[in-house]
Amino acid sequence: MKTAEDARGVHGEGPRRLGLCLLCGLPAAGKSTFARALSPRLRQERGWAVGVVAYDDVMPDAFLEEASARPLPSQWKVLRQELLKYLEYFLLAVINGCQMSTPPNRTEAMWEDFITCLKDQDLISSAAPEAQSCYLLTKTAVSRPLFLILDDNFYYQSMRYEVYQLARKYSLGFCQLFLDCSLETCLQRNGQRPQALPAETIHLMGRKLEKPNPEKNAWEHNSLTIESSECSSEASLKLTDLLLTALENPVKYIEDNVEQKEADRIICSTNLLHQADQMLRRIVSQTMKEAKERDRA
Numbered sequence: 378m379k380t381a382e383d384a385r386g387v388h389g390e391g392p393r394r395l396g397l398c399l400l401c402g403l404p405a406a407g408k409s410t411f412a413r414a415l416s417p418r419l420r421q422e423r424g425w426a427v428g429v430v431a432y433d434d435v436m437p438d439a440f441l442e443e444a445s446a447r448p449l450p451s452q453w454k455v456l457r458q459e460l461l462k463y464l465e466y467f468l469l470a471v472i473n474g475c476q477m478s479t480p481p482n483r484t485e486a487m488w489e490d491f492i493t494c495l496k497d498q499d500l501i502s503s504a505a506p507e508a509q510s511c512y513l514l515t516k517t518a519v520s521r522p523l524f525l526i527l528d529d530n531f532y533y534q535s536m537r538y539e540v541y542q543l544a545r546k547y548s549l550g551f552c553q554l555f556l557d558c559s560l561e562t563c564l565q566r567n568g569q570r571p572q573a574l575p576a577e578t579i580h581l582m583g584r585k586l587e588k589p590n591p592e593k594n595a596w597e598h599n600s601l602t603i604e605s606s607e608c609s610s611e612a613s614l615k616l617t618d619l620l621l622t623a624l625e626n627p628v629k630y631i632e633d634n635v636e637q638k639e640a641d642r643i644i645c646s647t648n649l650l651h652q653a654d655q656m657l658r659r660i661v662s663q664t665m666k667e668a669k670e671r672d673r674a
């Protein structure tokens with residue numbers, strides 16, 4: 378199996394450039410509309426292979442077919458993680474230049490929607506005739522720089538971090554685009570949709586939203602905020618720059634381990650039990666030192 382270094386092409390074949398881009402923002406901010414316009418532009422102008430994975434298209438239908446009820450937040454979390462696993466299967470096939478296999482434990486309807494999503498964007502073709510549970514990658518998917526654009530609200534930092542961890546695991550490019558749109562505009566756009574969300578959901582998300590914060594989180598440094606109504610050539614240039622920077626600077630595994638260790642250290646040092654333990658150790662050590670000095674005197 379090839380390593381992350383192979384994926385970057387550091388062993389002489391030229392870089393195999395792969396990137397993940399998160400779209401985040403409030404419901405009805407215009408993420409899906411934006412993604413629909415962005416992907417043909419990137420294919421045409423840059424010659425990249427692009428896959429937009431709209432979580433709304435892949436997840437709810439799958440769940441409703443199986444359980445005929447709206448999932449709870451904890452179930453959404455499990456489904457999001459399952460979808461990331463599917464993405465990993467696809468990425469592994471691209472990195473290893475092999476067929477995409479079918480995960481053994483899967484929510485069948487969600488997997489089917491995921492397959493349809495990749496097929497519709499010319500990234501995989503039908504199951505290989507000799508192995509019904511494998512899918513062939515298309516020439517587009519294997520021969521060009523590839524960007525996967527993940528279209529969800531990603532309103533908690535922790536949701537985005539899961540995707541970042543995937544990028545780190547395979548040393549992929551990673552970037553985030555925050556589509557900034559006022560609450561009022563989102564409510565207004567939502568109200569005009571055929572299947573509008575309850576306004577309260579948008580209010581709630583507006584309160585909970587954790588915008589990308591590159592000052593606080595080093596891993597979010599490759600983030601861009603653009604106004605949802607902005608379609609200027611300047612915004613377009615900034616966006617291309619963001620994506621190119623991500624492709625050319627894939628997440629470094631070792632570097633980010635250091636960052637993870639630092640995060641663990643902070644968690645550890647703020648842990649009261651750990652602090653009490655440290656204090657106890659210091660007192661014991663000081664008492665023993667004093668006792669030894671008394672013995673010598």
Ligand SMILES: Nc1ncnc2c1ncn2[C@@H]1O[C@H](COP(=O)(O)OP(=O)(O)OP(=O)(O)O)[C@@H](O)[C@H]1O
Nearest residue numbers: 403404405406407408409410411433566570605606
């Ligand atoms: N720039 C824009 N100007 C005006 N209307 C827009 C704009 N972008 C999107 N809309 C409209 O707003 C509505 C919501 O757009 P869209 O579905 O793209 O949002 P979204 O952020 O993907 O929403 P959700 O997170 O709920 O899936 C649609 O009816 C769309 O036509």
